[in-house]
Amino acid sequence: xxxxxxxxxxxxxxxxxxxxxxxxSAQDATGLEVAAVRGxxxxxxxMMKAGxxxxxxxxxxxxxxxxxxxxPGYKTSEGVEPDLxxxxxxxxxxxxxxxxxxxxxxxxxADDAIAAAAVLAVRDPQVERVIICTPDKDxxxxxxxxxxxxxxRRTRVIVDEPGVVKKFGVPPxxxxxxxxxxxxxxxxxxxxxxxxxxxxxxxxxxxxxxxxIPPTSASGE
Numbered sequence: 001x002x003x004x005x006x007x008x009x010x011x012x013x014x015x016x017x018x019x020x021x022x023x024x025s026a027q028d029a030t031g032l033e034v035a036a037v038r039g040x041x042x043x044x045x046x047m048m049k050a051g052x053x054x055x056x057x058x059x060x061x062x063x064x065x066x067x068x069x070x071x072p073g074y075k076t077s078e079g080v081e082p083d084l085x086x087x088x089x090x091x092x093x094x095x096x097x098x099x100x101x102x103x104x105x106x107x108x109x110a111d112d113a114i115a116a117a118a119v120l121a122v123r124d125p126q127v128e129r130v131i132i133c134t135p136d137k138d139x140x141x142x143x144x145x146x147x148x149x150x151x152x153r154r155t156r157v158i159v160d161e162p163g164v165v166k167k168f169g170v171p172p173x174x175x176x177x178x179x180x181x182x183x184x185x186x187x188x189x190x191x192x193x194x195x196x197x198x199x200x201x202x203x204x205x206x207x208x209x210x211x212x213i214p215p216t217s218a219s220g221e
Contacts, residue, residue, distance in 0.1 A: 008052045011111070012092075016087060023038075034090065037091045044098075057095055103117075138179065170205055177204055
């Protein structure tokens with residue numbers, strides 16, 4: 001009799017950034033900065049030690065993606081510390097050497113890999129829960145009941161579907177529309193003028209998606 005599985009999907013890009021700014025500098029014998037890689041590896045191994053048996057890490061091997069062609073202002077690697085960017089290939093190599101599944105993304109983003117994996121995993125009847133390990137609000141759209149949840153590993157807060165509604169005022173399926181209206185500075189798009197968090201949540205709670213909003217609807221906070 002097989003036991004139910006929990007699938008952990010880790011945002012390696014977020015983890016690398018988080019450890020880079022949280023840990024003191026450390027270099028290898030060649031002078032390469034490695035502190036963040038060490039931190040992420042220790043963190044992931046800690047998850048396994050705590051009982052995680054099915055785990056994968058997605059990374060932005062290249063920060064730019066196909067979305068930069070869709071929106072010129074979309075996030076790029078500009079302004080990112082070179083010794084942080086240089087640790088991405090090393091992180092991928094180290095995690096692979098440790099036997100951990102790694103998805104280094106080039107044309108697509110780490111978020112895309114995590115979202116696709118969540119969809120596939122939740123279709124498996126043996127999977128009891130999919131745990132998306134990142135606080136990234138983009139991935140809130142993947143939350144499904146209590147079967148696909150988000151975990152902020154820094155605060156240890158788990159967000160299920162009611163949690164998404166409580167946090168944003170809209171259900172997971174409306175998150176793309178919500179972020180399109182309010183914008184997302186982390187990803188480099190500004191949203192629409194006059195659409196704040198409260199007004200966007202109120203309108204989308206009623207209409208669900210941008211396409212369903214009547215053209216006469218107005219907003220403002």
